[in-house]
Amino acid sequence: MRIRGAGSVRGNNSPLFVIDGVPVSNESVSASGGDLGAGSSGAKNPLNFINPNDIESMSVLKDASATAIYGSRGANGVVVITTKSGKGGGTSGQWGFSSNLNIATVANTYDLLSAEEFVERGGADLGGSTDWQEYLFRTTASTDNNLSYSQNYGSGNVRATFGYSKQFGIIENTDFERISGRINLTQRFFDNKLTLNAQGTVSRINDRAPFISRTSGSTGDLLASTYYSNPTLTANPNVGADPDRNPANLLAYYDDNSATDRFLGNVSLNYAFTDELSAKVNFGLDTSESTRGQVVSPNILGFTNGVVGNGRAIVSNLDAQSKLMELTINYNKEFENSKLDALVGYSFQDFNRSGENLLGQGYATTDMNQIISSTQQAYEDTRNLASNYQGYGIGTFNDLPGNGDQFRILGLTPNINSTTSSSLPNIPINAFSVDTFGAVLLN
Numbered sequence: 001m002r003i004r005g006a007g008s009v010r011g012n013n014s015p016l017f018v019i020d021g022v023p024v025s026n027e028s029v030s031a032s033g034g035d036l037g038a039g040s041s042g043a044k045n046p047l048n049f050i051n052p053n054d055i056e057s058m059s060v061l062k063d064a065s066a067t068a069i070y071g072s073r074g075a076n077g078v079v080v081i082t083t084k085s086g087k088g089g090g091t092s093g094q095w096g097f098s099s100n101l102n103i104a105t106v107a108n109t110y111d112l113l114s115a116e117e118f119v120e121r122g123g124a125d126l127g128g129s130t131d132w133q134e135y136l137f138r139t140t141a142s143t144d145n146n147l148s149y150s151q152n153y154g155s156g157n158v159r160a161t162f163g164y165s166k167q168f169g170i171i172e173n174t175d176f177e178r179i180s181g182r183i184n185l186t187q188r189f190f191d192n193k194l195t196l197n198a199q200g201t202v203s204r205i206n207d208r209a210p211f212i213s214r215t216s217g218s219t220g221d222l223l224a225s226t227y228y229s230n231p232t233l234t235a236n237p238n239v240g241a242d243p244d245r246n247p248a249n250l251l252a253y254y255d256d257n258s259a260t261d262r263f264l265g266n267v268s269l270n271y272a273f274t275d276e277l278s279a280k281v282n283f284g285l286d287t288s289e290s291t292r293g294q295v296v297s298p299n300i301l302g303f304t305n306g307v308v309g310n311g312r313a314i315v316s317n318l319d320a321q322s323k324l325m326e327l328t329i330n331y332n333k334e335f336e337n338s339k340l341d342a343l344v345g346y347s348f349q350d351f352n353r354s355g356e357n358l359l360g361q362g363y364a365t366t367d368m369n370q371i372i373s374s375t376q377q378a379y380e381d382t383r384n385l386a387s388n389y390q391g392y393g394i395g396t397f398n399d400l401p402g403n404g405d406q407f408r409i410l411g412l413t414p415n416i417n418s419t420t421s422s423s424l425p426n427i428p429i430n431a432f433s434v435d436t437f438g439a440v441l442l443n
Contacts, residue, residue: 003077089150
């Protein structure tokens with residue numbers, strides 16, 4: 001989204017998003033993953049945890065008022081999102097339920113040569129006949145379901161919602177699942193002078209991505225291989241297509257799954273001393289945990305990264321947290337032919353992000369779930385041994401007398417310019433219960 005145009009060539013030009021008074025980072029909170037041979041993938045939408053059915057209004061600030069309120073963070077504009085409350089629910093309460101079914105199919109396909117036309121024009125005849133676009137794309141049925149309860153009981157109101165959405169991608173082996181719950185509470189005290197507002201959202205996002213990248217280069221990704229593959233190639237994942245890639249192989253022997261748990265909540269107290277003077281304190285918390293597993297089976301073909309028979313995996317973990325504390329005093333006075341509105345406040349927000357990127361290779365097993373779990377487990381078993389290092393590796397070795405089948409832990413100093421290394425004691429391989437593991441890198 002762009003509000004004030006591109007203010008930087010390489011920097012972030014996205015606006016600041018404020019949800020019920022809490023500024024949220026426009027950086028993705030989903031683990032980014034890595035490059036297993038198809039290039040890196042783009043960042044996920046940082047707002048995909050919000051159920052659209054919970055949004056009441058969206059306001060855009062694009063002039064100087066954005067920076068006046070939010071400082072430099074509002075330089076690219078601000079999008080203010082307000083979620084629905086229970087003020088319209090009635091004193092007896094109101095239930096609501098909606099369910100939608102969506103059908104999706106690819107909008108356009110390329111007019112490519114059939115197998116017969118390809119052979120007639122001098123192409124190599126491999127004996128098959130495959131429409132690779134028909135093989136890759138599909139027509140899907142997705143669902144979106146929402147249950148809500150709202151009540152206005154005079155001195156306050158409450159609204160609670162539960163949402164479940166499952167979207168299947170038009171590319172095979174892709175889908176997006178969101179499970180979310182939200183509660184909005186407003187309560188007034190002391191003759192409506194004190195108002196308590198509390199909002200909270202909890203969500204789980206499960207995302208399965210295809211072998212597609214913006215930086216795949218000349219070797220191409222799943223889409224590229226679909227468009228240029230030989231139409232006489234049989235749709236068999238175990239058939240090589242050198243020097244091209246076999247789309248069936250890429251579809252069958254690559255998997256990319258991410259899961260993100262997120263909580264966003266805030267509590268505010270507003271006290272009206274007079275009709276003109278009021279004060280407000282606001283506390284907010286935004287926390288998320290995300291993990292992503294990308295894996296290629298040793299059966300993968302046509303990879304420039306590694307050799308045939310080399311199963312690989314990248315496991316990425318990302319934890320993000322933001323804490324907010326705001327105190328504001330507002331004075332609003334109307335005169336006969338003019339109006340005065342003054343605001344004085346203090347805002348503090350703390351952002352923290354941490355995580356790991358793990359690379360495992362050398363696996364012989366074709367069980368891609370086992371490759372992922374082994375990579376994660378090897379890191380869990382060794383993380384405390386090299387906790388002071390920016391990166392370390394694990395590898396089996398038999399070249400030194402008396403070592404046998406053991407792991408050696410090598411650490412790199414945090415100063416990557418000197419690349420000085422030190423050795424930690426050798427540890428028996430059975431201490432890790434991993435016999436197919438090749439290497440781990442941490443940064």
